[in-house]
Amino acid sequence: MKRNDLEIKMNINGEWKTLMVSPNERLIDTLRNQLSLTGTKEGCAEGECGACTINMNKKAVLACLVLSVQADGAHILTIEGLQNAGKLHPIQSSFLTEFAVQCGYCTPGMIMAGHALINQNPDPDEETVKECISNNLCRCTGYENPVKGIMKSAKIMKEKPHHG
């Protein structure tokens, strides 16, 4: 522990955790290094690629642009927190069925951005979905299938709201 370290409390994927973090530490480093939640990826580290998108207090934010100390008291949801007892969340399974994953590096970010959108707007149109993943850079899958995946999961979740 270093001199300046601070104690923070975060609800991560439904569980309150107390952590010691350096004031310089970004949320993505805390998630990946301290909590071993490596599903959240780091791409550009300056908010351009969206690979590190997570949900913070139900909103999509970039974990590389938030200091861990700023997330004190926040509810954090990462890609690991979506599954329920080994069962995939509808948005994860629709990404699979719509072939929205190729190399997979941008996928956690896309899914978390989509998840926040569906929370806020259960019935999004295609334009809204495109706007929602406009911060997520993909270099291999393309954007068609992720958009289809998010639309499909919104439909599934509307039919079975308690799913996941």
Next chain:
Amino acid sequence: MIKGKLYGLILQKGNPPPCLKSFQQCRGCFGWRNMIQGSLVHEAWQNNPIKCSLTGLTLKMDRLVQAKEKQTNHQRSASFLLERAPLTYYKPQTLPDAVKLLSKYETDACLISGGTDLLPLRQSGKNRLQTSHLIDISALGLSYIRKTDKDFCVGAATPVNDLIQFPEFATSPYAALIEAAKSHSTATIRNRATIGGNIVNASLCADLVPPLMALNASLVIASSRGERFIPVEFFIEGPNCSALKPDEMLIEILIPIETNSSVSGFLKLGRNQTRIDMAVVNIATRLFFRDKKCIDARIVIGAAGPRAFRAKTAETVIKKGQLNEETIHQAASAAMAESSPIDDMRASAAYRKKMVAYLVKESMNIIRERSIA
């Protein structure tokens, strides 16, 4: 852009590492920074080449990085930099506390709210934001939009997305503000990015500054000496330079409630590949009408000079004449003459000048349509 930065890194280092010779083929799914960082730092990577199954590229460093200092050099651009400077973090709970801290540390302190501009800037080193004290203003309750008799009061730490969702801004005179907010970066970043941050950064291409100038907004600035008011128009003095003194902070933006009938609009020209990019030129216009005649005009142009400015000659042209093809054309050339853009990585000065004229024309046409509707 990431690829541009990679070129920069290679130039800095002299010979490109062999593994990076074919980097143009890689689609970058792994993240360039991670690749370079990994190959420089981890010995395992240097000894065991990693093959990307998607692109068939092999990542390997033949020459082990000779000098330790190269590592540190590189680390400067990576997240390690955040660890470098010792930093004290404060989260004051009340405004007087925040102001007290600010007057104690002045230039060695930096305010943080959303952090979407600040954190990348801090990482890139070499700038005024490399302070050793960070004051988080998110607990001060500065995130609100309230309506009083005369103004809409917007807290400095209000996320840009909240502006978009505020129903009363959807009405006619405030259209420019909403359109600017919507073209500000991307939906994800706007969840954190704040209106105050966009202003105090004093970037010459800030998207929210032209509409606020067109709407006659003023700023409430707090310090240990009390509060003062300043119009947005006089707040920004030059590129990244504002009228804010080291011990002062922006707490509120006042947007006057307009009684005269006016119509406004905002246009942003950006590069198309990525929505996130800053404006090449942006423009906010607002025309006042009485009996269907234009009586006053405000044309604010951003990113085409050392700061967002009002094209006053163009305004006079519009004010005096009928709003028709001819006056619009005249106003466009006047605005073009008034602008003084620079060449940079986004566009050349000559292109920007032409685009100023185009955007003035385009936005006048939009406003003409809106005023009829």
